[in-house]
Amino acid sequence: MSSTDACAELIWQAWTTGERMAALPAEIRPADADAAWRAQRALDQRAGHRYGWKIAATSLAGQAHIAVDGPLPGPLYERFRHEPGDVLPSHDLHMRVVEAEFAFRMGRDVPAGADVVDAVAALHLAVEIPDSRFTDFVAVGGPSLLADAACAGRFVLGPEVAGWQADDLAARATTISVNGEPAAHGSGSAVLGHPLAALRWLADDLAARGETLRAGDIVTTGTTTAPPTIAAGDTVRADFGDYGAVELSFRH
Template sequence: MSDEKRAARAAEALWAAWTSGERIVALPEEIRPRDDAEGFAAQLAMGAHAGRSYGWKIAATTPAGQAHIGVSGPLPGPLFERFRHDPGDVLASDDMHMRVVEAEFAYLMGADVPPGAGPDEVLAAVDGLHLAVEVPDSRFTHFETVGAPQLLADCACTGRFVLGPEVPGWAEHDLATWETSVWINGERAATGSGGNVLGDPRNALAWIAEDLHRHGRGLRAGELVTTGTTTAPVPVGPGDEVRADFGELGEVSFSFGR
């Protein structure tokens, strides 16, 4: 079986689990990605099913997150338009598996990032910064143990995403020390800061620019990059009201259906 066919069949299997709500223990051995490159190829093949993507997420940007899912570093994954939401929306809850939310900083790219670009050049390509909340999810029953190649094929646990307001004067703020918190049903559930994202969300942006080029891709103008959770992932359930508080920068609020 060709590598292209293996990737396509892996994407088909994962999409079937995504749309049915059933979880799988692992991909069948004959189509299971054997390394990161094959996992990323399967991830790209998911677009034939999920539709248009508008940017990227970064999973496991903290040592605790990496240890939790058994990987040695962050993982990139696509953001799909069909799972994008606005503040105030009511998100479906009946298909959630991981059942967590994450408060994040998301960069909007204003220019393509050329191969080999350094951190300053990557940051210079940014057009804006948004506040956001990711609702990650996985198609695997035990996503913590399947390993990086299969997690990459599973789009690095991408799920729903709530894009919040743009931050005026974003470049003036030191996000590495910027405090954040997540509130569930009016009670504070977690606190953190931008420093939990590889030390600084700008570091995460530079990391994904380099990693995508390693896979033969690159950051493009108009793409959004959400850089990873600033707090520990916060458990949620049906009917919960979520508010991610970024202090004077603003907030992102939404709820889950019952």
């Protein structure tokens, strides 16, 4: 087994068992972003259908928290996709946070150099429940985090938003409530200054890696607030003002 496959296999084992690692073994630990990207793509062979992408660390605070100098792309896997109102598992949560996000659905493929915004078919409200397979994810470094699917976990795609093109998403306020109590406030400006800036960043980053956004892909652009902590039994509501809200809860 190659070091790439061994890395992906160990991450996937941790993902499916709920066990956590202090670090990847030195002999299979990706030394740079290219090696980490190969390991992340090897996860596709284990996790199954990938229907889109997430972007981690789209704020300066988020980048500082995990000691990286820019955002990280990660996969959205169908088996970890949920609907608004779902009751999600809680036994395997490690990071135990939730994120209110703006997500875009692509209407067509985006060839290198094309304006990705022109290919957007819809804006959706969303909640990401990120997670990591590392005991201390803030200490393992960018390549290991990239190999670990950029802290991908579970994801809830909320309602489509009509008429958003005329609005300034950067100024759109968001609030997360946990068990009916406000837990975090933010806005679209937390996401690289604007959610569309994050979408453009991802399109460029994928192109540099020989990948492309495809018709039907969902891209969730990053947290709009400091992510609040959640626990088993909690009910979460991500409120986007008159755009609507996304609600979910976690099993006891």
